[in-house]
Amino acid sequence: MGHLLGILSDSHDNVAAVEAAAEAFRVRGVLDVVHCGDVCEAEVLHLLAGFRVRVCLGNNDVARELARAAERIGGSFAPELDVEIGGRRFFVAHGDRWSQLDAAVRAGRHDYVLHGHTHVPRDEAVGRTRIINPGALYRAAAWTVAVLDLGTGALESLSVGR
Numbered sequence: 001m002g003h004l005l006g007i008l009s010d011s012h013d014n015v016a017a018v019e020a021a022a023e024a025f026r027v028r029g030v031l032d033v034v035h036c037g038d039v040c041e042a043e044v045l046h047l048l049a050g051f052r053v054r055v056c057l058g059n060n061d062v063a064r065e066l067a068r069a070a071e072r073i074g075g076s077f078a079p080e081l082d083v084e085i086g087g088r089r090f091f092v093a094h095g096d097r098w099s100q101l102d103a104a105v106r107a108g109r110h111d112y113v114l115h116g117h118t119h120v121p122r123d124e125a126v127g128r129t130r131i132i133n134p135g136a137l138y139r140a141a142a143w144t145v146a147v148l149d150l151g152t153g154a155l156e157s158l159s160v161g162r
Contacts, residue, residue, distance in 0.1 A: 002151020009116025037094030
């Protein structure tokens with residue numbers, strides 16, 4: 001098993017679902033976690049303490065509060081993320097501005113583009129870029145997150161309650 005990345009989005013203050021996601025990540029040995037936005041109540045991020053957390057801004061988030069909450073758990077925040085994790089390039093945005101995601105995919109500079117917003121899981125390759133939406137932890141048929149093995153590219157979609 002390689003370096004594992006936990007991916008979640010659209011938690012919308014659902015404490016029980018975030019707790020279940022964090023436990024699923026811990027059990028699998030996840031080190032890094034990316035939240036694709038719509039945390040809503042920023043203090044929910046404390047449930048992800050212990051992981052290397054990166055979070056981007058969702059359309060229901062307050063940037064200043066999210067930045068402070070991320071900093072308190074040793075994580076990082078940006079309106080959108082352009083980061084390297086485990087030797088792979090990622091662009092992460094909430095997904096409420098499709099043109100932003102499309103531009104990142106067309107640029108071809110990233111191995112992965114991660115997003116949320118639709119509350120629907122997605123795993124699609126466009127050119128050399130893989131687009132992943134982990135699903136949602138609120139207003140979804142099933143509450144889902146994803147675990148990506150950065151060594152093999154294997155993606156596991158996990159139902160965490162409901």
